[in-house]
Amino acid sequence: xxxxxxxxxxxxRAGGITPGMMQQIKDAAGLGILLWLIGYLASLVxxxxxxxxxxxxxxxxxxxxxxxxxxxxxxxxxxxxLPYYAGVGIAWxxxxxxxxxxxxxxxxxxxxxxxxxFVYYALTFIIPxxxxxxxLRKRPVATRG
Numbered sequence: 001x002x003x004x005x006x007x008x009x010x011x012x013r014a015g016g017i018t019p020g021m022m023q024q025i026k027d028a029a030g031l032g033i034l035l036w037l038i039g040y041l042a043s044l045v046x047x048x049x050x051x052x053x054x055x056x057x058x059x060x061x062x063x064x065x066x067x068x069x070x071x072x073x074x075x076x077x078x079x080x081x082l083p084y085y086a087g088v089g090i091a092w093x094x095x096x097x098x099x100x101x102x103x104x105x106x107x108x109x110x111x112x113x114x115x116x117x118f119v120y121y122a123l124t125f126i127i128p129x130x131x132x133x134x135x136l137r138k139r140p141v142a143t144r145g
Contacts, residue, residue: 024084028091031074035092036099039063043104056116064123071131079139085132089125096124 017025039059046055075085100117104110 024087027074028088029095031070032088032092032095033099035067035070036096038066040099040103056114056120060116060120060123064127067123067127068131071127072134075128075131075135078135080132080135082129082132082136085128085135088128088132092128093121093125096121 042063043055043059046052046058051058
């Protein structure tokens with residue numbers, strides 16, 4: 001008797017990663033690491049400037065609008081649900097905490113965790129969720145889920 005296999009899934013890539021999963025990886029890890037890296041490199045530059053003492057506040061003031069703009073541009077034409085944006089926010093926040101710990105705390109023996117750092121972590125979650133809420137409100141009522 002001939003053995004019957006399940007349906008061939010042409011939409012899967014090697015390793016079982018679907019295009020939708022690949023997009024989630026790009027949204028969560030790819031963009032999250034890119035945005036973190038931009039801020040990290042800026043913090044390295046600022047640490048050798050006269051603004052080193054207020055670096056956290058400068059980074060938040062400058063890069064919050066930049067992050068909002070990039071996030072808005074990245075997700076503007078996509079039809080996603082709020083839990084997706086929340087997942088992206090959680091992923092970005094976890095990445096920020098882990099990468100900060102590895103490349104700031106451990107590498108530079110930094111121990112500063114002031115209010116601006118916690119505001120930064122909160123914004124890291126809030127920005128994609130806020131963009132998601134705005135995108136959902138812009139959809140016509142008939143297409144909302």
